Amino acid sequence: MRAALLQLTSSDQPEDNLAAVRAMMERAVAQGAEFILTPEVTNCVSTSRSHQNEVLHPEETDPVLAGLRQEAARHGVWLLIGSLALKTDDPDGRFANRSFLIDPQGEVKARYDKIHMFDVDVTPEETYRESDGFRPGTRAVLAQMPWGTLGLTICYDIRFPALHRRLAHAGADILTVPAAFSPVTGAAHWETMLRARAIETGCFVLAPAQTGTHAATKGRARTTHGHSMAIAPWGEVLADGGTDHGIVMVDLDPSEVAQARRRVPSLRHDRGFDGP
Numbered sequence: 001m002r003a004a005l006l007q008l009t010s011s012d013q014p015e016d017n018l019a020a021v022r023a024m025m026e027r028a029v030a031q032g033a034e035f036i037l038t039p040e041v042t043n044c045v046s047t048s049r050s051h052q053n054e055v056l057h058p059e060e061t062d063p064v065l066a067g068l069r070q071e072a073a074r075h076g077v078w079l080l081i082g083s084l085a086l087k088t089d090d091p092d093g094r095f096a097n098r099s100f101l102i103d104p105q106g107e108v109k110a111r112y113d114k115i116h117m118f119d120v121d122v123t124p125e126e127t128y129r130e131s132d133g134f135r136p137g138t139r140a141v142l143a144q145m146p147w148g149t150l151g152l153t154i155c156y157d158i159r160f161p162a163l164h165r166r167l168a169h170a171g172a173d174i175l176t177v178p179a180a181f182s183p184v185t186g187a188a189h190w191e192t193m194l195r196a197r198a199i200e201t202g203c204f205v206l207a208p209a210q211t212g213t214h215a216a217t218k219g220r221a222r223t224t225h226g227h228s229m230a231i232a233p234w235g236e237v238l239a240d241g242g243t244d245h246g247i248v249m250v251d252l253d254p255s256e257v258a259q260a261r262r263r264v265p266s267l268r269h270d271r272g273f274d275g276p
Contacts (some may be wrong), residue, residue, distance in 0.1 A: 001034055001035055001089040001146075001251070001252045001254065002031075002032045002034050002035070002116045002249065002250070002251050002252075003033065003034070003035045003036070003037065003206060003230065003248070003249070003250050003252060004031065004035070004036045004130060004225070004247050005032035005037050005206060005207070005208040005209075005228040005229075005230065005239070005241060005248040005249075005250070006021065006025075006028065006036065006037065006039070006228075006247055006248075006249075007037045007039070007208065007209055007210075007228045007244070007245060007246055007247070007248060008020065008021070008024075008038065008039055008042065008043065008208075008210055008242040008245065009043065009209050009210065009211055009212040009214055009224075009245050010042060010043070010045045010212070010214060010215055011044075011214055011216070012042065012044050012046035012048070012051055012053070012055070012214070012215065012216050012218070013044070013215075013217070014043040014044050014056075014063065014064050014217075015063070016070070017042060017043055017044065017080020018043070018063065018064045018155075019199055020060045020117065021038055021042060021064075021068060021071075022067065022068075023217055024109025024247055025068075025071050025075060025079075026075075027247060028247050028249070029075045031079060031158075031247070031249055031250065032249075033077060034077055034078065035077065035078040035080070035145070035147075036072075036077055036078070036079050036080070036081040036083055036112055036230045037079075037082060037176065037206055037208040038068075038079075038080065038178065038179065038208055039082045039178045039179060039180060039209050039210045039228070040082045040083045040097070040154055040178045040179050040180040040209075040210065041082075041083055041084070041085050041086060041180055041210070042064065042068075042082055042083065042178075043056075043062070043064040043084045043085060044080055044084075044215060044221060045083050045180060045195075045210060045214040045216075045222055045224075046058060046085075046218070047216065047219035047221075047222060048218035048219030048222050048276050049106045049132075049133050049173055050218060051216075051217065051219060052085060052095065052133065052217040053087075053093075054100060055266075056085055057086065057087055057088050058086060058088060058089075059084075059085045059086050059096075059098070059111075060221075062084060062086060063082075064084060065081065065084060065100065067272070068081055068102065069102055069107075069108070069146075070089070070106060071108040072102040072104060072106050073104065073105055073106030076104045077104055078101070078102070078103060078104060079100075079101075079102040080100070080101055080102075080152075080176055080178065081099065081100040081102065081179055081181075081205075082099060082103070082154070083097050083099045083114065083117075083154050083155075083156070084097075084098055084100070084206055084244055085097060085134075085149040086098055086177040088104070088135065089268070090135055092130050093132060093148045094131075094132075094134055094135040094136075095133055096113050096134065096135065096137075097113065097114040097130075097134045097136070097137075097154060098111055098112065098113050098114075098137075098180060099111065099112045099114070099154055099176070099244035100151050101114075101145075101150060101152065102255060105195075106273075108265060109119060109144075110141055110142075110143035110152060111141070111231070112137065112139075112140075112154070113135075113138075113150035113151070114136065114137055114153075114155065114156070114157065115136055115137045115138065115139075115140070115153075115157060115163065116136065116152040116156045116157050116159070116161075116163075117130040117131035117134060117156065118155065118156040118162055118177055119131050119174055120185075122182050122184050122215065123184060124186060124197055124245075126184060126221065128182075130156070131155070137201045138152055140163060140166055140167055140170075141156070141165060142170055142171060143174060144146070145174075145179060147173075147174070147254045148172075148173030148254050148257065149171045149172050149173050149174070149199065150173075150174050150176060151164070151167030151168070151170075151172030151174070151175045151176070152176055152202070153167075153176065153177050154177070154178055154179070155177065155178065155179040155181065157178060158177050158179070158194065158197060158207075158263075159189075159195045159196065161196070161197065161200060163196065163270070164197045164200065164201055164203075164272060165200060165267075166202060167201070167203075167205055168200075168201035168202065168267055169267060169270075171261075172201070172203055173203055173204065173254065174203055174204045174205075174206060174252075175197060175201065175203045175204070175205045175206070175208040176205075176206050176207070177194065177197075177205060177206070178207065178208050178209070179207060179208075179209045179210065179224075179225075180209070180210040180222070180224045181209060181210075181224055181225040182224070182225060182269045183224065183225045185225075186224075186225025186226075187225065189227065189231075190205070190227060191226060191237065191240075192205055194229055194231050195237070196233055196235075197231075198231040198232065198233055198234075198235050198248075198259055199233075199234070199235040199267070201213040201233075201267070201269065202233045202260040202261040202266075203233055203257065204230070204232060204233055204255055204256070204257065205222050205228050205229070205230070205231040206229075206231075206232065207228060207229045207230070207231075208228045209224065209225065209226055209227060209228040209229075209241070210224040210226070211224055211225065211227075211228075211241070211244070211245060212224065212226065212245065213228030214245065219272070225243075226227050226242060226243040226244070227241060227242065227243065227250075228240070228241035228248045229241070230248070230250040230252070231258050232256055232260075232264075233257050233259075233260035233261070234256070238250050238252075246269045249254075253276065257260050
């Protein structure tokens with residue numbers, strides 16, 4: 001399988017981001033991509049809830065989702081939309097942070113709402129309360145692809161090994177971790193956690209990421225870590241996108257999953273225990 005991880009610097013204007021992804025998909029397909037992946041909040045990187053309320057849509061009418069479904073069908077490729085910020089009918093007005101797997105006919109094959117919310121104080125100047133604007137999901141999701149079974153996660157989920165192990169036990173061969181990672185935590189933890197999740201599960205890990213400083217019409221501008229990565233089931237870094245906007249191409253051999261799990265069959269060695 002030839003995969004293309006799109007490393008974006010999305011703004012807070014969904015129509016501009018759709019145009020950028022369309023152009024990058026065209027280039028990725030020309031390079032032989034069969035599976036294209038975009039980062040978290042592909043449609044809108046914004047710290048302003050008022051702006052989000054102005055430009056976001058429910059899933060049923062979201063123009064970025066509709067446009068990218070058309071692109072997947074036009075090119076005949078699989079597409080993971082890492083996530084879209086979407087309006088919901090929640091009484092408190094919170095949004096969904098939702099990942100979509102689109103098949104080569106443009107149909108939605110799976111959707112996953114981010115379970116773990118990024119509510120942290122990275123530094124006194126850099127704080128996040130994702131749960132103020134987004135409501136957490138409650139269900140882990142698998143999806144079948146021609147190259148194996150996909151387990152869907154998003155960004156902060158990477159810090160919760162139990163989710164990834166549950167997905168692997170349920171049949172996942174590939175884990176997706178689309179992200180908009182903080183530069184501080186990214187520099188300290190991003191690669192280490194991606195490699196750890198691959199080693200623990202014997203899965204490929206594909207992590208397309210936002211990068212750079214994101215243009216904002218309202219609220220403070222965000223900066224993200226970049227370094228879109230593909231990790232092999234044995235833990236090797238197959239590709240690292242650095243910090244530039246662009247496309248990260250990687251060829252994956254699905255047989256490596258079984259090979260890694262034969263060498264260290266830890267998924268068969270879980271045991272119950274008492275305490276603490």
